[in-house]
Amino acid sequence: MYATELIESFPGEKWLKEVRREAISTAEQVQFPTGQQEKWKYSPVHKLKLEKYDPVSIKPEIQNRTDDKSISLSSNYVELNDGYLTSFSESEEYNVLQVSNIEIPFEFRASRDFFSQLNLALSPDPIVIKIPKDANLDEPLIIHNNLTTDEALTFPKLHLDIGSGAEVSIVEIFHSDDLKSLSIPETKIFVGDRANLKYQQIQNIGIDVWQLGNLDVTVNHHATFNGATVGIGGGYARMETHCRLLGRGATGNLSAIYHGTGNQILDYRTYQEHAGRNTESNLLFKGVLDDQAKSIYTGLIRVHKEASGTNAYQTNRTIKLSEQTWAESVPNLEIENNDVRCSHASTVSPVDDDQRFYLETRGIPSEIVDKLIVKGFINEVVQKLPVTEVNEWILELLTNKQNGKVA
Amino acid sequence: MSELIIKDLHARTEETEILQGVNLTVRSGEVHALMGPNGSGKSTLAHILMGRAGYEITQGTITLDEIDLTELGTWERAQLGLFLAMQYPVEIDGVTLLDVMNESSLAPEDFQESVEEESRNLGLEGNDLSRGINLDMSGGEKKRMETLQLISLRSRIAILDELDSGLDIDGLRVVSSRIERATKEDDLGVLVITHYSRLLEELKPDKVHIFINGRIVESGEAELAIELEEDGYEKWTSSLETSVTLGGL
Numbered sequence: 001m002y003a004t005e006l007i008e009s010f011p012g013e014k015w016l017k018e019v020r021r022e023a024i025s026t027a028e029q030v031q032f033p034t035g036q037q038e039k040w041k042y043s044p045v046h047k048l049k050l051e052k053y054d055p056v057s058i059k060p061e062i063q064n065r066t067d068d069k070s071i072s073l074s075s076n077y078v079e080l081n082d083g084y085l086t087s088f089s090e091s092e093e094y095n096v097l098q099v100s101n102i103e104i105p106f107e108f109r110a111s112r113d114f115f116s117q118l119n120l121a122l123s124p125d126p127i128v129i130k131i132p133k134d135a136n137l138d139e140p141l142i143i144h145n146n147l148t149t150d151e152a153l154t155f156p157k158l159h160l161d162i163g164s165g166a167e168v169s170i171v172e173i174f175h176s177d178d179l180k181s182l183s184i185p186e187t188k189i190f191v192g193d194r195a196n197l198k199y200q201q202i203q204n205i206g207i208d209v210w211q212l213g214n215l216d217v218t219v220n221h222h223a224t225f226n227g228a229t230v231g232i233g234g235g236y237a238r239m240e241t242h243c244r245l246l247g248r249g250a251t252g253n254l255s256a257i258y259h260g261t262g263n264q265i266l267d268y269r270t271y272q273e274h275a276g277r278n279t280e281s282n283l284l285f286k287g288v289l290d291d292q293a294k295s296i297y298t299g300l301i302r303v304h305k306e307a308s309g310t311n312a313y314q315t316n317r318t319i320k321l322s323e324q325t326w327a328e329s330v331p332n333l334e335i336e337n338n339d340v341r342c343s344h345a346s347t348v349s350p351v352d353d354d355q356r357f358y359l360e361t362r363g364i365p366s367e368i369v370d371k372l373i374v375k376g377f378i379n380e381v382v383q384k385l386p387v388t389e390v391n392e393w394i395l396e397l398l399t400n401k402q403n404g405k406v407a
Numbered sequence: 408m409s410e411l412i413i414k415d416l417h418a419r420t421e422e423t424e425i426l427q428g429v430n431l432t433v434r435s436g437e438v439h440a441l442m443g444p445n446g447s448g449k450s451t452l453a454h455i456l457m458g459r460a461g462y463e464i465t466q467g468t469i470t471l472d473e474i475d476l477t478e479l480g481t482w483e484r485a486q487l488g489l490f491l492a493m494q495y496p497v498e499i500d501g502v503t504l505l506d507v508m509n510e511s512s513l514a515p516e517d518f519q520e521s522v523e524e525e526s527r528n529l530g531l532e533g534n535d536l537s538r539g540i541n542l543d544m545s546g547g548e549k550k551r552m553e554t555l556q557l558i559s560l561r562s563r564i565a566i567l568d569e570l571d572s573g574l575d576i577d578g579l580r581v582v583s584s585r586i587e588r589a590t591k592e593d594d595l596g597v598l599v600i601t602h603y604s605r606l607l608e609e610l611k612p613d614k615v616h617i618f619i620n621g622r623i624v625e626s627g628e629a630e631l632a633i634e635l636e637e638d639g640y641e642k643w644t645s646s647l648e649t650s651v652t653l654g655g656l
Binding site: 352353354355357358359360361362363364365366368369372373375376377378379380382 | 454457459460480481482485486490491493496497499500501502506507510511512513539556560
């Protein structure tokens with residue numbers, strides 16, 4: 001089996017090889033998902049053939065990507081190409097570590113999920129970014145997660161450890177060249193006590209790339225995670241977000257804007273898990289679908305027995321610009337405590353006829369009317385985007401997407 | 408000089424016949440009031456003139472300056488100079504008045520200054536124009552906002568669908584006198600749909616038409632509106648054997 005050879009070829013201490021081998025055997029036990037499993041319902045994952053893609057076993061030679069607008073957003077950056085760390089800026093406010101250089105075993109805590117285990121086993125260069133206690137970053141830290149090899153299977157793996165009391169903005173960009181590949185990224189975040197993390201994810205991969213992503217966040221005592229994702233690329237792009245409010249008084253806000261066109265399938269699964277007392281989560285996901293695009297949203301609010309004083313809200317709204325689009329929106333609640341306030345709402349609807357008529361009576365052509373309505377529809381989320389330094393760029397990406405331009 | 412000519416207009420939805428032969432001509436500078444009981448089809452007429460989907464014109468024509476409107480989309484009619492001030496202006500979060508002005512080809516290039524001036528004229532100066540259009544506005548503010556757009560977009564013929572509903576007395580005076588001024592200074596032609604003669608005190612009609620069951624049953628001078636206010640529609644409705652309920656649009 002190629003996985004075994006691959007593991008042997010990766011750098012790292014003995015302990016890391018052992019962790020990888022174990023992960024492979026766990027993945028084999030868990031098995032490749034089928035469409036029958038609840039968490040893979042509506043997903044085309046069963047059409048996926050892993051053997052059609054090749055893992056990238058050699059660190060790619062990368063030229064400076066100075067033409068990329070995202071580079072100029074901040075002087076703090078970490079760049080990964082095909083899952084390998086290729087460059088980063090040094091700073092006193094954070095440390096970038098390659099796990100393959102760490103002698104003491106690092107605890108990955110990967111979930112018992114086929115793709116998480118595969119990511120753990122086959123990520124060539126897992127990275128840990130540590131933000132020290134009470135750090136205060138002036139500029140956002142931009143993580144560039146690029147895909148550069150055609151027909152590749154890549155496993156970017158990141159751990160972000162936010163020290164207690166730190167105030168940080170992090171932007172994670174998933175970007176690809178115009179190629180066909182499969183990427184299985186996993187980002188794990190620990191937000192320390194009283195820390196405040198603003199996290200913006202921007203998924204702008206090519207239209208022939210499949211992505212099966214995992215974002216796993218743990219928020220400790222009185223800490224705040226303010227996270228958002230913007231998704232515009234991918235043939236099939238899935239992002240599973242798990243926000244675990246572990247510490248008392250923890251807050252987790254999740255928002256998203258996604259826009260699918262052509263034959264894209266955008267798939268979002270969210271878990272708002274309330275484990276600590278007096279925790280609060282707010283989720284607002286808004287999707288725009290055009291042409292024959294499809295979207296799936298399933299969200300679970302889970303309140304543990306111990307989590308009294310929970311406030312948890314979840315809203316997913318999808319607007320359909322064409323009749324050929326398809327959307328599924330499934331909210332779920334699992335509550336084991338009585339002292340909670342929870343609500344969930346979901347709608348899938350076409351453009352409002354009254355709004356369209358109103359704007360047309362002002363002499364605005366139908367095509368532009370729809371653009372205005374979409375702008376209005378996503379505005380509520382735009383207002384909540386956590387890292388304001390990149391908002392203008394995000395709006396430009398969304399506008400280009402709507403105008404049918406390749407961003 | 409513009410001229411909206413409605414000739415023998417018949418229209419229906421899938422279920423019901425709504426317009427049953429409407430004849431009306433509105434020229435630049437003229438004010439026509441259309442009055443009628445609830446459910447007589449006045450608002451529907453306004454929507455049909457503006458090309459709202461969901462109605463079928465089975466007979467007759469609508470022309471604006473000799474251009475046939477019946478096959479044109481709503482925005483195309485608007486671009487030719489037809490404006491509809493809505494009875495219930497919709498709230499659109501995230502779409503501002505400035506977006507509307509920017510995207511409408513009817514707005515003059517340097518609209519900013521004139522919009523600000525009109526806002527002051529219409530008592531909207533306290534409102535944040537960078538907010539979603541009509542969002543969280545009172546009924547009266549929405550109607551001032553409709554008037555602001557009507558004036559700023561330099562329409563040639565305006566249909567005012569119950570512009571007076573939601574406006575208080577002061578608001579009514581401000582709005583109606585501003586439109587009256589536009590009929591004098593800019594030659595605006597107006598078709599005003601209303602239940603009350605109060606709107607017509609400032610915005611003086613050249614003709615009043617009584618609209619019942621999808622057609623105009625009588626036309627007269629401004630005094631007709633006063634007569635209606637006093638006696639109601641009984642004189643016209645009682646002569647009809649059955650009154651058809653038309654859905655209140």
